[in-house]
Amino acid sequence: MQPNLLMIEDDSELAEILTHFLKRYNITVTNYEDPYLGISALSLKKYDLLILDLSLPGMDGLEICKEVRLKNDIPIIISSARSDLEDKIIGLELGADDYLPKPYEPKELYARIMSVLRRYKKSTYPQEDVPMTLILKEESHTIFFQGTPLTLTPAEFDVLAHLIKKNNCVVSRAELLGSALSLNEENESRSLDVLISRIRTKLGESSKEPKLIHSVRGIGYRLQA
Structure with a gap:
């Protein structure tokens, strides 16, 4: 299966670098710089994982994490330059599956993505015959x-x-x-x-x-x- 990811990241240069890098591993990334458009996209299409920045225009990433988790079971990786430990703790408490502080190598993000997807699949399907009900x-x-x-x-x-x-x-x-x-x-x-x-x-x-x-x-x- 080819993972299809949603990214909400207002740094267009970083988003482009990550998108091209992950494409090498047959991972498709759709990025939205506007957080409101990114949230709307979740209700329009099925994505396998969300990569979420915290410092976004018009809406804090932690609020997005909270809103998404209330409505959707999608795995979330927070990717942020904010180094405050409190942000990390709150993000994880709000339901994020991982927190990756910037700057980082794209290959580390790839490793984190695959790790979260494996954990999510195992949690969702504890046995092979368990459907998504x-x-x-x-x-x-x-x-x-x-x-x-x-x-x-x-x-x-x-x-x-x-x-x-x-x-x-x-x-x-x-x-x-x-x-x-x-x-x-x-x-x-x-x-x-x-x-x-x-x-x-x-x-x-x-x-x-x-x-x-x-x-x-x-x-x-x-x-x-």
Whole structure:
């Protein structure tokens, strides 16, 4: 697969250098110097990764990172000349997958891109037969359902994340209850049923006609995503 990247970078000379360099590795880059146009492009076309500068005209890159992450699961690499450690920490907390301080060699950016894409693929497809219906992003502690982030309690997140990791496998009630510390307050078997019911509701399904989470009598649950 030939990666198709979006770049939001107002340094046109740098953008051109990086675009030509990455083309050698069959990576296509579309750059927007205007951050608003770059954000709009995400809703018009599918991109595999976003390279994001922080010092942009009219809109701070950290705000862009926050806005993009709320609406999109695209991997993000921040590429910035801002050396403030706080910017790096905030960027990663907002959901960026990597932070590359300028100046850097284009080959390092290429290495970072391939590393992030490999991690993203592994996180998205923990098993070969897991499609894109549910996407677990452990770095940002988020689960996406059909491209939209779910609003989950800590216990709901832990249960659903564990089911995603064990996709198509039957998971016992005991394993689910012991899968995370956040379940300690809800460690009764009946509470697990309540959690599963709440998760099903957020996935738009019911226990009578489950499409994703199936009950296995006497054992536990199985996610078929």
